[in-house]
Amino acid sequence: MRRLYLIGFPLLMAFDTLAQLSFKLAGDGALPVEANLAWVQRVLSQPWVYGAVIGYVGAFFTWMSLLRHAPIGPAFAASHLEVVSVLLLSAWLLHEPLTLHHLLGAVLIVAGILCLGRAEAADPHDLPRPSA
Numbered sequence: 001m002r003r004l005y006l007i008g009f010p011l012l013m014a015f016d017t018l019a020q021l022s023f024k025l026a027g028d029g030a031l032p033v034e035a036n037l038a039w040v041q042r043v044l045s046q047p048w049v050y051g052a053v054i055g056y057v058g059a060f061f062t063w064m065s066l067l068r069h070a071p072i073g074p075a076f077a078a079s080h081l082e083v084v085s086v087l088l089l090s091a092w093l094l095h096e097p098l099t100l101h102h103l104l105g106a107v108l109i110v111a112g113i114l115c116l117g118r119a120e121a122a123d124p125h126d127l128p129r130p131s132a
Contacts, residue, residue: 004069009078012062016082019055021089022048074120077113084109 026048033039043049066075084106091098 004066008062008066008070009081012059012066012079013081013085015055015058015062016079017055017085017089019052019059020082020086021093022051022055024090024094026052071120074113074116077116080109081113 026043026046029046029048030039030043063079066079087098087102087106090096091102
């Protein structure tokens with residue numbers, strides 16, 4: 001079970017991060033938006049559109065596998081680690097600004113996920129009940 005978490009959550013984060021960064025890059029290539037067939041062809045010629053599709057499909061199947069085995073609360077929280085990875089990678093790869101507020105928000109996200117993980121590990125419903 002632990003191996004599922006060690007592989008599944010990073011894989012989910014990687015797929016989600018790929019999808020978000022790909023959409024950002026595809027969106028940059030889609031401008032200016034026009035309501036015609038030439039614009040649709042231009043968008044579909046962007047390789048980043050397909051990276052986004054692969055990212056979302058991979059994230060969907062990874063998420064469904066994790067939901068089968070992981071507790072929903074911590075799993076849902078951990079699935080949002082991609083916010084932190086997208087923030088850091090977009091600063092590094094796309095040269096987007098990374099402010100103190102961004103970093104503080106990222107730290108709070110990670111701290112919240114860790115708190116939920118610890119609470120789940122210490123859940124009294126999972127402990128053996130004393131016999132009468």
